[in-house]
Amino acid sequence: MPDGPAERAGVAWGERVARDLIxxxxHDGRNAPVQYTATPAPGVWRPTPxxxxxxxxxxxxxxTPLLARSNNQFKPPAPPALTSRRYTxxxxxxxxxxxxxSTARTPAQTATALFFSGNAVVQINAFLRDQATRRGLDIVDSARLFAATTMTTADVAILTWRSKLDRAYWRPITAIRSADTDGNPATTADPAWTSLIPSPNYPDYVSGYNSVMAASTRALEHVVGPRLDLALISTATPGEVRHxxxxxxxxxxxxxxxxxxxIHFRTADTAARTLGVDLADWVARHYFRSRW
Structure with missing residues (x-):
């Protein structure tokens, strides 16, 4: 691209848009002095070993979300009561x-678990770049693809953290080690129980990995159609690619x-998946309508 008025005008326009977005x-709430204040009790999250x-x-x-009407728009239902059949x-x-x-988990299941134990944001952005490249998208359609998916993913992360703050639900390691306090005669405590990987330092409900992966893939389906042909990498298992x-x-x-x-109860995972899909569907209806 040669130096000249067109180049200078493009740079100026990009800088103006950036200033407006910033x-x-x-004052969107980033880095606000919000604290986790829930008192430890049966069912309540606390720091994990x-x-x-x-x-x-x-x-x-x-x-404040980018697209959703509020950070509580798609509020997941309450997690299971500690004495319920579902919780049990x-x-x-x-x-x-x-x-x-575990002797119940197969080697194949362990491999799948570890594949999805790394950085989800890196994983998502890698498959988005791959999609844009393999589909031969131009700069306009590439921008639309990335806007629709990453803005939806950012919003679902905000909604997920709202649920984590509001529900403050304990992680499995705490629940299993402290099962003698949950009031459920069908659960048995194991003070020495340890998960395959350490739990992330935030509450269980709902699952962040599930919500962002569900939102990003569903948003992508709205942009390019249901046949995604995804190629995924993992920061936890370098060199491995899953299709x-x-x-x-x-x-x-x-x-x-x-x-x-x-690191998660099943209900935290399935509720997060529903949250991600529901948000992506709503965004597609209001901002990025399907073109396929």
């Missing part, structure tokens, strides 16, 4: 399948994977 988000870190970025749950079922599943020493023909099968694997890692 100004629009200047081995690091016992406080909740990460609690302010995220109070940020979820508890038994993660206790058996998510233990670091998915559509978003539904990927979303199903992510639900299972986070249980097999021992």
């Amino acid at each position: 100004a629009a988000r200047a 081995p690091a016992n870190l406080p909740m990460a970025v609690p302010w995220l749950g109070r940020v 079922r979820d508890f038994a599943e993660v206790k058996a399948m998510g233990s670091a020493s 998915y023909r559509g978003g539904a099968s990927l979303r199903a694997d992510v639900v299972d994977a986070r249980i097999w890692l021992g």
Whole structure:
């Protein structure tokens, strides 16, 4: 591109748009002094071993969304009561399948779990770049693809953190080690139980990995159609590539994977998947309408 008026005008326009966007988000709640204040009790999240870190970025749950009407627009239903059949079922599943020493989890399940234990944002952006390249999208359609998917993903992260703040639901490691306090005669405590990987330092409900993966893949389906032919990498298992023909099968694997890692109850995963899909569907109806 040669130097000259056209180049200078393009740079000036880009800088103007950037300034306007930064100004629009200047007071959106990022880094606000929001604290996690829930008192530890049966069913309530508290820092988990081995690091016992406080909740990460609690302010995220109070940020103004980019597209959604509020950070509480698609509020997930309440998690299961500790004495319910669903909780008992979820508890038994993660206790058996998510233990670091599990004999119920197969090698293939362990491999899937570890594949989905890395950085989800890197994973999502990698498959978006791959989609734009393999589909031969020009700069306009590429911009639309990235806007529709990443803005939806950013919003679902905000809505997810709102749920984590509001529900403050404990992680499986706390639930299993403290099962003698939950009032449920069908659960048995194991003070030595350890998950396959350490739990992230924020509450269980709902699952962030599931919500962002569901939102991004569903938004992508609205942009390019249901046949995605996704190629996924993982920061946790370098060099491995997994292929998915559509978003539904990927979303199903992510639900299972986070249980097999021992860091989520199934209901936290499925509620997060629903949240991501519902938000992406709403965004597609209001902002990025399907063109296929």
